[in-house]
Amino acid sequence: MEMETIEGMNKYVNQVAEKNNWILNKDDLTLNELIDGLVNNKKNYGYQSCPCRLASGKRDLDRDLICPCDYAPEDIKEFGACYCNLYMSLNFYDKGIDYINVPERRPIEKENAVMEYLKSKK
């Protein structure tokens, strides 16, 4: 799958949603911007890192952020949406809201490791 194109990434996120029994954000503008962010990260880093979080650029340190991130299943279960609001639970829109602020679930230790890595780069 050509994930460095909008079409390819669109196909990918649709497949992820279908496989996990989730839906995608219904707002076209929001969805397109999220897909655009994923495409840019794929081009810049070589993997589709979460567009709403700061990636280190080192795959080992960003592995948990590769979309769908490791935290998406728990976030969707608890809040009805992933951190970015790209993937939503089937009944998310029954609540009568368009989006939700999902708190960061990523352990702070992982962010600290990224900081150490960034500092080490000259």
Next chain:
Amino acid sequence: MSAEEIIERLVKEVDGEEKIEENILVFTLSTCMWCKKCKSFLNDNKMKYRYIDLDRIDPNNKSKIIEYLRSKYQSRISYPFLVCEKGHVIGYNPEKYKELLKI
């Protein structure tokens, strides 16, 4: 160079009506939909603000700025991270923006 000096050097300015002297500075990611919504909110309300897309700067400056923000605001940094004279807001939160910026 200190983090504050790096910020001053890298920041981009967006003109507004300058009706409120809030000195708004937003730390954003170029890929982040929430950050785009934050900028749109400020644009729609004709606010003058400055921003830095942290994913677009070199790693060393990135780490210096984030460490500075963590230390100054005693907080974990999520994006958009908006700071102004009266406080700061973590994440996209139009209600808090309205409250803080008296919109």
